[in-house]
Amino acid sequence: MSIDHPYLLFLGDAHDLLAAKTAHGIAQWRRNWCLGQYRMTGCQADLGLPDLSLEAAAAAGARTLVIGVANRGGRIAPAWQEVMVRALELGMDIASGLHQKLVDLPAVAEFAKLEGRRLFDVRHPSRDFEVGTGAPRTGRRLLTVGTDCSVGKMFTSLALERDMRARGMAADFRATGQTGILIAGEGVSVDAVIADFISGAVEWLSPANDPDHWDIVEGQGSLFHPSFAGVSMGLVHGAQAEALIMCHEPGRPHMRGVPGHQVPDVGDCIAFNEQCARLTHPDAKVIGIACNTSALDGAAADRLKGELSDRHQMPCVDPLKDGTDALIDRLG
């Protein structure tokens, strides 16, 4: 069940680019899937894509209207619903990264059914999963893990996919969060599955594959985050990865959303992730560090990367600035 492209990216009345960060991620990583953007009155976000009417997008072949924007107040406004209904009428599916489900909007859901169109609520898994087994499976797998939430695990995973493919390697990004799913066109929001099935969902997401095929599994949260470590743990076990990349953003005063919880030491985090990952892959190893240095100047960024690399005896890159070749070199 994958989301068809090309996409028309719906930006609603986003007051800035941050409010449209899901759409921004899609435009950044899958620009060739994006015919254009649809902006309503008052929208302050601009992805640099052509502004298209629904009709023009449909005529150009748009298959899915993608709601990649935060909705103010948590409810989907009637004006948005009118746009959705019109898009369905013009033959598009709709995919949404919002908390509130499209299928819970009677006007939209009924019209979609009538027109035979599909609604993708990518934050909410639409299928059941089996309990994970931990049984060994073929294929090679890499997992991005992190010292905290929102430190660049998705970005790093997508950069790895891009750079591995550029080398001619068989590599697929496996999305575990809503933005990743809209970028990949498929995936599972792992934090939204029933707790019993976390590892099983990830086993389903990254199934047995050819011996030289790489799944790049997008990590979530952190084993050191008191809110989300259960999700991270199930993800580590389900991914059964031989290679882990430790993602880190320096300078945080505390773990995201939880004052009083310090960001763990990178070395402790490496050791603990390896220990957990070895439950399902005895040779699992952190083979490199991806550091988001966007808050540092060039010299400070280089110094930090050098220090982390020396201390942990592995490459450390900022995927945005350096790419991921130094990490891929370590995959053997």
Added chain:
Amino acid sequence: MSIDHPYLLFLGDAHDLLAAKTAHGIAQWRRNWCLGQYRMTGCQADLGLPDLSLEAAAAAGARTLVIGVANRGGRIAPAWQEVMVRALELGMDIASGLHQKLVDLPAVAEFAKLEGRRLFDVRHPSRDFEVGTGAPRTGRRLLTVGTDCSVGKMFTSLALERDMRARGMAADFRATGQTGILIAGEGVSVDAVIADFISGAVEWLSPANDPDHWDIVEGQGSLFHPSFAGVSMGLVHGAQAEALIMCHEPGRPHMRGVPGHQVPDVGDCIAFNEQCARLTHPDAKVIGIACNTSALDGAAADRLKGELSDRHQMPCVDPLKDGTDALIDRLG
């Protein structure tokens, strides 16, 4: 939202006591809540409670019909539904530990609504939870953890509650699985919550309390189980326990349900649980071992308990045979 007692325990057509093990647990731990048992033709299970008709149970004051039995083939038979409807008609609520939900049975759900009766599907959380915060809270908490699933965490927790109360301590069992919920009359099936909210659900279940009040939180799964460790991890973080009891059953050829995964060494399991628990309670410590020795003869059981106690420098008891006083002595 707690389940009212006294209970009438519904055993259906259970072919043996194992099929009625949930009801068995209730009768074992809350015998004074149980007016009797209701058995259908062919039932081979017997809890030693009076056999009551629905009418006799209602006349005696039964408040809830408790479905504490496995249903063959996974579907609730029409004959069972007739019993349920009659119980509702007689003024009882219904609580069920089955996978299939009572609220999904139209005849039962509609009749319950009509009569103003409550249906408790205890495997399925009926409320939303917040994301866990890991913020320190008052009160004292103990968590049972394990080397594997089904090694006696619920039994140990209930024995601790019983023995602590016998000493005059303020102690409440906090149920995290369906049998425990029916025994406690309330709780949360933690493995059935949305993954993002595992630790938050446990924080809700064991809230801030008086400084000398103990919550005895029922553990689930094992941090070493490739299917369920995510649940166990969130539970460990949410419980924020100062004291952990390591539950163990010797002699298993492998982790439950996953051939190829050996049961961890007790010492490794102690160290790892302490490491994880210290994320939300810096002084968390495993203070004793609860060993299910039912498969061993007396001498072998004593030898094993002595060995575990010596090796790990903490008391080791079989709660069924020894009670839990030696553990409680260590709570300080």
